[in-house]
Amino acid sequence: MTKYKLEYLWLDGYTPVPNLRGKTQLKEFDAYPTLDQLPLWGFDGSSTKQAPGGSSDCVLKPVRHFPDSTRKNGILVMCEVMMPDGSPHESNKRATILDDEGAWFGFEQEYFFYENGRPLGFPESGYPAPQGPYYTGVGYSNVGPVAREIVEKHLDLCLDAGINHEGINAEVAKGQWEFQIFGKGSKRAADEMWVARYLLQRLCEGYGIDVEYHCKPLGDTDWNGSGMHANFSTEHMRTVGGKDYFEALMKAFDKNLQDHIAVYGPDNDKRLTGKHETAPWNKFSYGVADRGASIRVPHSFVNNGYKGYLEDRRPNSQGDPYQIASQILKTISEVPTEGSAMKQAAE
Known part of the structure; x- marks a missing residue:
């Protein structure tokens, strides 16, 4: 034993x-x-x-x-x-969300490392050099001495745990990073995101560093906020798709704008302002390769006959992936397909 x-x-x-x-x-x-x-x-x-x-x-x-x-x-x-x-506790969102193993989700978790109340690498007063060299940057002046060590260790911890971690990179603001988690089914993807968050926070304890998930920690300044972009597809989107279906799907997303914003993380009005390649929180839009749209449509999606995945850029870094994935599936279920597992689940 x-x-x-x-x-x-x-x-x-x-x-x-x-x-x-x-x-x-x-x-x-x-x-x-x-x-x-x-x-x-x-x-x-x-x-x-x-x-x-x-x-x-x-x-x-x-x-x-x-x-x-x-x-x-x-x-x-x-x-x-x-x-x-x-019975499920009222705080137990996982127990009640819409799920479908044929729905695939890829979450892009952005966050800041914080030390002594400021983003890692910021001077004690004022700000570092403006944004520009930090995104996917390399070198001490861009990423500092500690951050890369942490994200590399976090990557290995996730892989050791069997979490489907798919990538890391330094982000646009100094002290800001991102990791990506992919899963088949909303519960599976969200479980792995929450456990990956836990592993990162626990790892940072040993460095005297906090993980700041707030979507706009530096307030109304010329520094990026943090999102958790949600890449999603269903079996129908990957195998059938079509322009008519896509346009009907976008109408459903437009109609449900408020329901999405309600679960996409608090304080999104501070992040989704229309600046820094963000769509305004109270207006729905979509566009091919448009980082400033609510839904970014990849070139591959259009070139493949409107089949594949889409990226909802509105969820923020504080969002609950259980609720985000469920709300996306609820909206997709309003454009049902004959015999789909999701249609049956929605009914």
Whole structure:
């Protein structure tokens, strides 16, 4: 028998942005456990804004597990929060979202490294040289001595965990970086994004650095905000598509603009201003290779007969990928296709 260190992860009840929480228990198993072997566990919901003090018990239900290479016999256990009677807690968005394994999502998570209350690499007062050389930059003056070490270690931790990490790059502002996660199905993609966020934040503890996910941390200045662009496709979009279907889809996105903005992350009005290649938050647009549109349409999509994937550039870096993916699927379901799994799920 081997004792495994099980790090149970969950999202708390803070709004508008939940925090990741985690605690460890040790359990003995004959071999690396299956998901079904991982027990339910409890926590004090009164300390996470998920229960009153007089009835504070909440339940953690394992839904995914990942190897944790930072610990001997370590496992990261992504959980849903449940009530004692077995029903989903009201903060448990994962349990109620629309999902479809044929829907593929690629999230581009932007963020800032912060040290002593300022973006990593910023001087103690004022600002560094203007934006320009930092995006995909190399060299000490552009990325500093620590950031690349962190993102490289984070990449390896994600790959060790089996997370479908697809890339990293330095972003437009100094101290700003991005990583990409791809998954088939909204729950799978979002699970892996949340666990990747957890691994990054935990890694940064050892450097005395915070991860700042706010979409416009430097306010109304000439410095970029942070997004979490959502690349998406369905089986129908990849295999059938067509211009008529695409145009109907864009009309559905236009009609549901407010529903999308409501779940695409708080303070998006501070980021989606029409500046810095962003679409205004209250106006829907789309365009081929247009970084300033709400939906960027790749050349490959048009050249392939309006088949492939699209990129929604409006979700921001604080957004909950569960809700973002679900809202995209809900809108797509308004343009149903005969016999599609998503049509049946929506009905």
